[in-house]
Amino acid sequence: MEILVVLIPVALFLGGLGLAAFLWSLRTGQFDDLDGAAMRILLDDEPNAAPPSEDPERTSVSN
């Protein structure tokens, strides 16, 4: 049963990684426009497009 000492932290770490990824995606606004994302996949990349990390709502609220 000593293996538990290794396995439980490993399991928690992996689960925590998933949680952290979800919280990160939430915080960076990736859930703000679910319909748009489904459409944007159809568009060709534009060379002069604005960086996708731009969060419009945030930018304006902060000023």
Added chain:
Amino acid sequence: MTVLATPYPEDMRAHGGDCCDMGSAAIGTVAMRANINGPRLPEMADPAAYVRVDDTGIHHLHMFVDGLQCANCIRSIEGGLRSLAGVISARVNMSTGRLYVSWRPPQMTALKVANTVQGLGYAVSPYDPATVQDNRDKTDRALLSAMAVSGFAAANVMLLSVSIWAGAFSDMGPATRDLFHWISAAIALPAVAFAGRPFFRSAVEALRHGRMNMDVPISLAVVLAAAMSLHQTIYGREHAYFDASISLLFFLLVGRYLDHRARTKARATASHLLGLAASSATVVDAQGVHHLIPARNVSPGALVFVAAGGKVPVDGVVVDGASTVDTSLVTGESIPVNASCGTSLFAGTINLAAPVRMRVTAAGEDTLLADIMRMVEVAERGRTKFIRIADRAATLYAPLVHVLALAAFGGWWLIAGADVETSLMVAVAVLIITCPCALGLAVPVVQTVAIGTLLRNGILCKSGDGLERLAAIDTVVFDKTGTLTLGRPELLNAEDMDPRILELAGALARHSTHPMSQAMVRACPQSEFAVGEIQENPGFGLSGVCANVPLRLGNAAWCDADQQQVSNGVNLELWFRYGTDDPVCLQFADHLRPDAKATVAKLQRWGIHVELLSGDRPEAVSNIASETGIQTWRAQCLPTEKCERLSEMAGDGRQVLMVGDGLNDAPALTLGHVSMSPATGAEISQAAADFVFQADNLDAVTMAVELARKADRRVRENIGLSIGYNIIAVPIAMLGLVTPLIAAIAMSSSSIVVTLNALRLRLGRRA
């Protein structure tokens, strides 16, 4: 831009003399060109007022965009804006129908941005994100992250708990059990502290105001269970409730999130609709120069220019030009009225035919439109008195839970003589067992399922508690034009006509956006005739030439028809004259929606009283009433009279569903116990209504009522289920027989049972 005789009162037509005739003819011809192509876009508010400038000098603008449909919409808007000099970023949000643009002046201006998007064919209206957003995104994200954290913790703690329970029957030693308890504590305690905040905050808030809500027993149960479990862990005992406390939070957060999402969606729709109502005015100064300013800044006495197709921004009197005006926003009737010198125009009406200049009599807060908006607001405040069923249950439930837990503690400690620790354990078990998972989870699930089903059927639910209110109705009040009827005139006597005549009239009418001309085009969409030299005379009609024969389409006077021939006064008429032939009369009437009669009959079969309140003439209203089988009707109702009638019915203790579309219905819509509006209705009516339905069919009304009643039954069943479950579980808990295992099973199973019961609503619809 034909202008036709309307069955409107004489005073509306006869105002004004000949003073403007010369000018109006010239202006009218110019106006032709402006309006012929494509659908008319609503005039937009001056966007400059909504621009925000940050410290680095970059300008930011938020706008609502109407008509977003596909990937191409995103590409053309974003691509079109980014290709302009000075634009830094442009981003469309499909889900919310919003557009954000930032740019660096001076190459770019707000007006250029808005005009670019308008030019692509999308109606835009700028808004102030500070007023519209309402912090909803922040709450949304907070709830979602709380849910994620509690879900993660609940799953892991539950895994450890299952091992402990399994270990109790095999060879797990106390040392391993304690280790597992410590790990559970390490996961659960921070998670409870983080994910429980929405409940703790609301509980503290309620207690501070001396009130009691559901969050008080929830917070108490979670905190006490966590604290007790920690105590048990520290002393190496076996009764640790970490799994119960964290999975309780998780279930409740799921319910809370669903509930919150339904509400914000409703609020977002409402603010979007109100945002579209923002308008600007073109003021003409002493030098004759035009300035575009926000409508609320126009002062009385100013001279305002209203382009053909533009929305009248303020109340005023026409001083120059003649036109026809679509007053449907104010009167609810779809047939336009004539306007010439001296005619009063109201804000919110649409100038159809020709540009006019008007002297402002009232602006901003003093306009009729603002008056109606105020009536809506006043009525809306009265509505908040409604208490949702879950909240009503909570006011009974919360004190009861506390009394039970206290009784369990007192009983064990004082009467049975147990020690404080055991007594507290029993009290905590009672709190956990009685925790309102069923109320917190099942009601939002029922609502979400019901709202989703409605949405798939083209009915948008705009208020969180709309369904509950809809389930209780016993009276339905309909508006006539645009609600029971389609709100657009259709040709009646096509059979009596020479098809050639119809085709000629259709070909001529194609050059106009006037509602009657459009009705003519609908009646005869195809025509092989080419009509040239189109002239338009506001107040009278259209003229044109086809193969050297002059054609005229318009009112009786315009076609030299014998006024005596004017028939029953119920139908609308349009006259057409080919060369010097006798003019022919084309009769139009507003048709009932195809299933209006069936809908009314169905409602009456359900024992619902149906009434008709209309702003139209008595003859027309009584016709419609007898056709649909409605016994009680009133005609020529002003908005205030509709409101009075609704208050009167509410005073009689009736729960009224108001169905209406016009601006004149908006106050009545808010005054009804619950309200519906077709998507073709005025924006303000849609904003005021609880439900907006899209289809041409009225059966949306019966469908929504039926579904609301079903959902209501599900909610009551679920409350019954959870009460029944408590009747069994509470005695067990009070006897001190609840172990962590039983608590976990009981809580999860009750949540699952009520959720499944809620989902039956969806299964039922499919079958």
